[in-house]
Amino acid sequence: MNLFADIRTLVLAQLDAMVADSQLPGGLAYDNVTVEPPRDAAHGDMATNAAMVLAKPAGLKPRDIAEALAARLVADDRIDTAEVAGPGFLNLRLAPVVWQGVIGAVLASGERFGRSDMGAGQRINVEYVSANPTGPLHVGHTRGAVFGDALASLLDFAGYAVTREYYINDGGAQVDVLARSVYLRYLEALGQTVAFEEGTYPGDYLIPVGEALAKDKGDAWVDQPEEVWLEELRLYATEAMMDLIRADLAALGVKMDEFFSERSLYGTGRIEAAIDALRDKGLIYRGVLEPPKGKTPEDWEPREQTLFKSTEHGDDVDRPIMKSDGAWTYFAPDIAYHYDKISRDFDALIDVFGADHGGYVKRMKAAVSALSDGKVPLDIKLTQLVRLFKNGEPFKMSKRAGNFVTLRDVVNEVGPDVTRFVMLTRKNDAPLDFDFDKVLEQSRENPVFYVQYAHARVMSVMRKAAEAGIAADDTTLAAADLAQAAHEAELAVAKKLAEWPRLVEIAARTHEPHRVAFYLYELAGDFHALWNRGNDLPELRFLQEDNPTASQAKMALARAVSVVISAGLGILGVTPAREMR
Structure with missing residues (x-):
């Protein structure tokens, strides 16, 4: 049910009737x-621009x-x-009904x-996170992971x-740098003193990887040149980091359908x-580029290159x-990767990148347009930085x-x-400030709490109804005399519920x-x-003493709120709260 649709x-049917009655000329495009909510709710429930666009x-x-x-x-x-x-x-x-x-x-x-059914089963590939497999995911990846995962769920819902x-x-x-860094942890695990030079990865997360390698290899690689161990260690370290990344994603509730290795493009003819x-489309040539912006001809050494x-x-x-x-530029394997996605017959592609991309x-949109002859749209969403605060100060590094x-x-x-909801506020x-103290506050200013509290309140009403012996299953509530939910405050909630299908399609x-997230807060x-109005007006309370019929009508409204909140939180990847502690 999409009431706005x-x-x-109805509006379009009446416009057709006006054409039939010669009040409007034929052939008008609708x-x-x-039909949408008016900017000012005092003006009505819905507004249409039909007359303005057809005049x-x-x-x-x-x-x-x-x-x-x-x-x-x-009429x-x-x-x-x-x-x-x-x-x-x-x-x-x-009409209220x-x-x-x-x-x-x-x-x-x-x-x-x-x-x-807006999507009509169209196949969409959403690529997100895609962090270098050189360490654990950081807070910037967190925002991209949450955004991409919620977007994927939203599209599925649509x-x-x-x-x-x-x-x-x-x-x-x-x-290669990762492999060398793991090699240092390997030597360290065997009792040697090592120094992490600039450009290596000194994080503690590589200690268990080095220890596992030492247990597996013993001292076989000690004092051996890179050509002996580098290639094997690249694979070993990459898989170890991907295990770490998968575990990080799982902690956030993110599960990927596909993992695609850039390495699989090399030496297989796929880039070529x-x-x-x-x-074949006449889009590859040998040429010389103009100096980049900010470079003078004196600072620029022109050279012939292979260009797209x-x-x-x-x-x-x-x-x-x-x-x-x-050698290929970084752009070449990215072209090949998107060519692979196009060859998998996706109808549309979405890439979620960090702000630094x-x-x-x-250039990426140009490549996909060229490779698909403009038939496969690519939307690239950039996620801006997250600034972390705790106790009023920037959060310290790990x-x-x-x-x-x-x-x-x-x-x-x-x-x-909390992490997921806040990342979508x-x-x-737009940049996002993540204050560890504020996101745990129990106040209206904390949108996570405010939405969860609404759901928990409904669950509390349902429990009290059960204790009072009032039937409150969805089938019974759907059949209640809903005419008893006719107060303007009750209708305001019903009107907001009616916006949900429209909101899903727009989003x-x-x-x-x-x-x-914005809709759920509203x-x-x-x-x-x-x-709160029920505190002053007893007739607005969800449980009406000695009147189970009225109680069921009002509980039906409350239950409908919990259903939509639960569905919306499901899209965001957040578990609805049944009670607040």
Whole structure:
């Protein structure tokens, strides 16, 4: 049930009737006609811009269209009033029975309420985290992991077939550095004194890896040159780090469907195949680039390189894909990886990158556009930095990691549910302050607590109903006399529930899971306001003494709130609270 979509269907049907009655000319496009909540709730329950967007193509005044449309809409039992405002906006008020019907619809559908078939089963690949396998995940990865995972869940809820994927960056020089760092821990485990030079990884997390290697190899690699142990140790260390990363993700409640190794692209012809696909389209050439911005010709040594003509697909400059020594640039395997995703027949791709990858957006989009002939869209979402605070001070670095705060540091401090919710309280491309003290406060200013408290309050009502012997299963509540939930405060909550299906589709379409967190906070606010009014108005209390029929109607509303909160928290990867402690 999407009430806003239902009323839009009504509006379009009446516009067609106006065409049939020659009040409007035929052939008008309705694509931009919307029905949505008004900016000011005092103006009504819904507003439509139909008259405004159709006036010019129809050659009529907006108010004339709006007045004719209003006269038709009020004939429908669902519409109480239709008022023309300003130059031609049309504000609608719906009958209370419509909002009461939303309560029954929520209970009848359960947590499927709000699910959409908008995605129509389209296959979407969401790649996120994709951290270098050189150590534990840090707090920046945490935000990307939460955002990507919530986005994947949101798209699934909206009817898409989603694959969650991690790209293992195990093909570059950083893995050699990891292997050398593990080798030092290996020597240390055998009793030698070692020094970590600049550029190595000194974190304590490599100590158990070195110890395990010493147990496995003994002293076989002591005093041996790199060519003896480097290649094998690369694989050993990478797998050890991926085990660590998988455990970090599991602590946050993140489980990937696919792990794709960059190393699998080298020596297999897969990079060459991707570049050849671009060459076949006339997009690979030998050339010399202009000096980068800020460089003068005197500071720039022009050299001929193998370039991808990315400017033909929206990029600012063409991009090198092969160095002058014949080695691939970092961009080349990324092209091959996305070519692989395209070959797996995904209908759309989403990459979640850290803020430091902003310069990579246009070139990657250009590559996917070129490789797919513009048929597979790529959306790249950048997650901005997280600033950590505790006791009013910046949170100190982790000794275990060596030089950064880890995902485990955050989860161990506040738990996965709080971590996930707080990471979604800002839009992904806005910086986020994570204050360990504030996120554990029990106040309205803490959105995690505020939403969880609303759900816990409903669970408390359900327990008290059971103690009082009042039937409160969903089937019974859905069949209750919902006309007894008619107070303006009760209808305000029902109206907010009605927004949920629309919100899901908007958030999925814009790839913005933070909208779910914002919505849940607003729904919780409306519910808490109703609860508090019950302190002054006994008729608004959810349990009415000696009146089980009225109690069931009011409990139906409360239960519907818990259903939607539970569904929304499920998208965010947060477990609903049954009680607060």
